[in-house]
Amino acid sequence: MLEELKERVYKANMELPEKGLILYTWGNVSGIDREKGLIVIKPSGVEYDVMKASDMVVVDMDGRVVEGSLNPSSDTATHIELYKAFEEVGGIVHTHSTWATIWSQSGRDIKAYGTTHADYFYGPIPCTRKMTAEEIEGEYEKETGRVIVETYRERNLNPLYVPGVLVNSHGPFTWGKSPEEAVHNSVVLEEIGRMAASMEMFNENTKSMQQELLDKHFLRKHGANAYYGQKK
Numbered sequence: 001m002l003e004e005l006k007e008r009v010y011k012a013n014m015e016l017p018e019k020g021l022i023l024y025t026w027g028n029v030s031g032i033d034r035e036k037g038l039i040v041i042k043p044s045g046v047e048y049d050v051m052k053a054s055d056m057v058v059v060d061m062d063g064r065v066v067e068g069s070l071n072p073s074s075d076t077a078t079h080i081e082l083y084k085a086f087e088e089v090g091g092i093v094h095t096h097s098t099w100a101t102i103w104s105q106s107g108r109d110i111k112a113y114g115t116t117h118a119d120y121f122y123g124p125i126p127c128t129r130k131m132t133a134e135e136i137e138g139e140y141e142k143e144t145g146r147v148i149v150e151t152y153r154e155r156n157l158n159p160l161y162v163p164g165v166l167v168n169s170h171g172p173f174t175w176g177k178s179p180e181e182a183v184h185n186s187v188v189l190e191e192i193g194r195m196a197a198s199m200e201m202f203n204e205n206t207k208s209m210q211q212e213l214l215d216k217h218f219l220r221k222h223g224a225n226a227y228y229g230q231k232k
Ligand SMILES: O=C(CO)[C@@H](O)[C@@H](O)COP(=O)(O)O
Pocket: 025, 026, 027, 028, 042, 043, 044, 045, 046, 072, 073, 074, 075, 094
C-alpha cells in the first residue's frame, strides 16, 4: 500500500543528511495521502545508511500503525497534529539543523531581513512559547504539535505562507504541499537562520526589510498573481 509515497518519503528523508541538515538519526520526514487519511513516516532511530523505502511506516490519523514492522518516528504525534490543523500541507520535516536550532534554543523569531527570506516566508519565522511541565510530562509529542498550532492561531498565520516554525528549546519543523517541498523549505530555513544570525553579529540594530519588498518577493512567487518561474 502507498508504495509510491513510501519511495518519495524515503528519498526525502535521505536528503536530510545529504543536504547537511542532520547528523545520525536526528530528523524525520513524512508525507500524507489525504484521500486515504494515511501518513507515511520514517521509522524511529534507524541509521540512514541501512534504511530502505520498505522500512517506511504507514500510520492512520490516530497514530496506529497500519503497515510496517518498525516503530514509527518518535515525533509522529507532532506530525499528526500539524496535518490535522494545516489541511493543505502534504509533507512535514523535523530536523536539528544547526542554525535553526540555535534560534529555537534562543527562543527568538527570525526576522525577515532580505529577499532570500521573503522568497519563502511571508514575515518572521515564529518561535513558539516554552512548553509547560504538564505538557512535557503529558503527551509530549502531541503537545509539541499543539504548541505549534497555537502559535499559528494566535498570530493569525497562514501555514503555507509561513511554512516553518521554531519550537522553543527544541528545533525546527517545516512543511509544504509535498514531502519534497517540505525538505526544500527546511534547507532554506537553515540558510536563512545562518544569514540572520550573522547579520545580527555585524549589527545588533539590524532592521527588518521594507514591507513593500517583502510583499513583492513573496507574492511574485506565491499567491494568485505569482509570476516567478515557468508556467506549470
Ligand atoms: O527530536 C528528536 C530528538 O531530540 C527526534 O526528532 C530525532 O531524534 C528523530 O527521532 P526519530 O528517529 O524520528 O524517532
